[in-house]
Amino acid sequence: MTVHITATEASPARTVPRGLVPASVVVGGTLISLIGLTWDIQWHSDVGPDTFFTLPHLFLYAGSAISGLASLAVVLLTTANSKRGKAIDPVVGGRAVGVFGRTFAAPVGYLVSGIGAALFLVYGLWDQWWHGLYGFDAVIDSPPHIGLLLSISITMVGAVMVFAVARDQRWGTYGIAAAAGTLLAFSMVTVLGLRAVPGGAVNTVNAGSAFFSVMILFMGAYVLNRRGGALAVGVVVAVLQAVFWWFSPWATEVYADATGLPLRDYADGIPGLPNMIPMSLLLVAVAVELLRGLPAWIPGAVGGVIITACAPLQRMLVQGSDFPALERYVATVVAGAVLGALAGMLGRRYGHMLRHLAPAKDDSHA
Amino acid sequence: MRKTLLGLLGTAALLFGLTTPALAFEPVNVVHTEKVKAGPYDLTIGFSTWPVKAMQSLDFTFVPENGLEGKKGTLTLFRGDVESDGGPLARHPRKRDVWGLDVFALPEPGAWTMRFDIDGPAGAGTGELKNLQVMEQPGPPMGLSWAISTFPLFGLIALIVVAWRRTRATVA
Numbered sequence: 001m002t003v004h005i006t007a008t009e010a011s012p013a014r015t016v017p018r019g020l021v022p023a024s025v026v027v028g029g030t031l032i033s034l035i036g037l038t039w040d041i042q043w044h045s046d047v048g049p050d051t052f053f054t055l056p057h058l059f060l061y062a063g064s065a066i067s068g069l070a071s072l073a074v075v076l077l078t079t080a081n082s083k084r085g086k087a088i089d090p091v092v093g094g095r096a097v098g099v100f101g102r103t104f105a106a107p108v109g110y111l112v113s114g115i116g117a118a119l120f121l122v123y124g125l126w127d128q129w130w131h132g133l134y135g136f137d138a139v140i141d142s143p144p145h146i147g148l149l150l151s152i153s154i155t156m157v158g159a160v161m162v163f164a165v166a167r168d169q170r171w172g173t174y175g176i177a178a179a180a181g182t183l184l185a186f187s188m189v190t191v192l193g194l195r196a197v198p199g200g201a202v203n204t205v206n207a208g209s210a211f212f213s214v215m216i217l218f219m220g221a222y223v224l225n226r227r228g229g230a231l232a233v234g235v236v237v238a239v240l241q242a243v244f245w246w247f248s249p250w251a252t253e254v255y256a257d258a259t260g261l262p263l264r265d266y267a268d269g270i271p272g273l274p275n276m277i278p279m280s281l282l283l284v285a286v287a288v289e290l291l292r293g294l295p296a297w298i299p300g301a302v303g304g305v306i307i308t309a310c311a312p313l314q315r316m317l318v319q320g321s322d323f324p325a326l327e328r329y330v331a332t333v334v335a336g337a338v339l340g341a342l343a344g345m346l347g348r349r350y351g352h353m354l355r356h357l358a359p360a361k362d363d364s365h366a
Numbered sequence: 367m368r369k370t371l372l373g374l375l376g377t378a379a380l381l382f383g384l385t386t387p388a389l390a391f392e393p394v395n396v397v398h399t400e401k402v403k404a405g406p407y408d409l410t411i412g413f414s415t416w417p418v419k420a421m422q423s424l425d426f427t428f429v430p431e432n433g434l435e436g437k438k439g440t441l442t443l444f445r446g447d448v449e450s451d452g453g454p455l456a457r458h459p460r461k462r463d464v465w466g467l468d469v470f471a472l473p474e475p476g477a478w479t480m481r482f483d484i485d486g487p488a489g490a491g492t493g494e495l496k497n498l499q500v501m502e503q504p505g506p507p508m509g510l511s512w513a514i515s516t517f518p519l520f521g522l523i524a525l526i527v528v529a530w531r532r533t534r535a536t537v538a
Binding site: 047048049050051112115116119123126130133134135136137139143144146147150151153154157193196261262264265266349350352353356 | 391392415421422423424453454456457459460462468469470471504505508511512514515516517518519521522525526529530532533
């Protein structure tokens with residue numbers, strides 16, 4: 001079985017669209033990272049004991065390795081074809097750019113996803129040093145952990161880029177929704193790093209969740225540039241949330257049984273990562289679709305308000321938490337409106353920028 | 367195809383083979399203890415590293431005399447006079463015959479208090495470990511650690527700025 005993943009001329013006997021295989025491997029790797037993360041968070045909250053080689057950790061390492069190796073393979077094959085003077089098809093990851101002078105010819109999407117995977121290795125060493133100094137705590141928002149999460153996020157941005165290049169094809173459209181949804185779900189953990197930012201009365205994590213959710217939703221909607229684009233990203237996130245809601249506690253319990261470890265006393269079994277994803281996101285996606293004719297900052301602000309206003313309600317519903325102090329709630333919703341407006345404008349612009357990655361034929365779906 | 371499948375199976379077997387023996391978890395090594403009297407209960411508090419430093423995680427054990435049978439309770443942490451954390455006393459995941467906190471760090475330096483409220487066959491009792499001195503965090507200042515760790519974010523922002531400038535003329 002031979003699958004062509006190089007960026008060369010089209011062959012008439014091709015059955016798999018050019019560029020689909022490496023793009024799928026990269027986004028598959030990012031999904032494996034997301035699975036590893038949701039499992040690992042649940043493991044720490046419900047079971048506890050940790051080593052470098054737990055299965056959730058292996059999923060995290062494997063996800064970046066798979067995406068990184070696929071990116072490296074595309075870059076090396078593109079470089080080889082470039083040196084042989086073969087035509088480079090930009091549908092595979094976008095226009096090739098020179099790296100280290102002209103030593104390598106790297107399609108820009110795979111360059112970004114590969115850099116993310118390489119940074120993951122570097123931050124893995126930083127994390128190892130950190131644990132040697134501070135102990136093997138399970139603090140998700142330690143600086144090296146945020147570095148690792150940001151590195152994986154860069155690979156996920158690369159995944160969005162490689163699908164954005166093929167946005168005129170059906171697989172490109174589905175891929176954008178899948179890659180953007182994965183990035184959005186993953187970013188809801190990365191924003192925990194905002195706990196370290198002093199926000200006064202504002203809940204910085206809720207405000208950050210609103211900002212990144214709205215921005216990525218808009219980015220997906222505008223790169224797809226068709227009715228239902230925002231909704232497609234929102235549905236992908238909702239499906240991930242629903243599947244992980246079941247998977248995270250289930251896999252944790254199965255793995256604990258398999259390794260002979262008991263669940264913690266008082267483990268509540270509440271799915272950790274899925275509960276960080278705003279359940280109100282589908283509502284935001286619908287609002288974005290309905291308000292599409294208005295300037296982006298208006299639906300952006302509406303989205304920011306919906307997410308920050310509903311976040312405490314979600315925690316009350318799932319965890320039985322108390323409603324926050326009114327001053328804090330209002331301040332966070334106001335911050336959500338402002339950041340949502342900004343995120344709407346930025347997301348729209350990023351969507352347009354991503355459309356420029358595609359070979360210039362133009363907007364068949366517009 | 368068969369070779370590919372065999373290769374995949376071999377890799378999976380190797381992964382699982384390596385994973386299983388590696389799941390030998392660190393034992394809980396107590397290097398320092400303190401005593402607290404919580405009403406009728408004598409409690410021994412164990413620390414896996416001593417002295418305690420801010421942000422440096424360690425195993426805490428809380429051992430009532432005559433074991434956990436029939437007893438339950440809560441632990442509340444105070445930094446100075448301000449309540450910081452708390453919850454029910456749970457068995458240590460790697461030492462199930464005692465209560466404890468696994469690889470847990472106190473976030474700030476200063477004088478901490480651990481308050482134990484215990485209920486059991488001899489009735490209810492409260493005791494405190496006062497003036498637990500937590501030293502300054504080891505390692506580089508947090509600002510430097512955050513600067514190193516957020517480098518990918520600034521790299522991404524730089525990429526966006528370049529792409530923004532290059533597409534400015536064409537994006538209306």
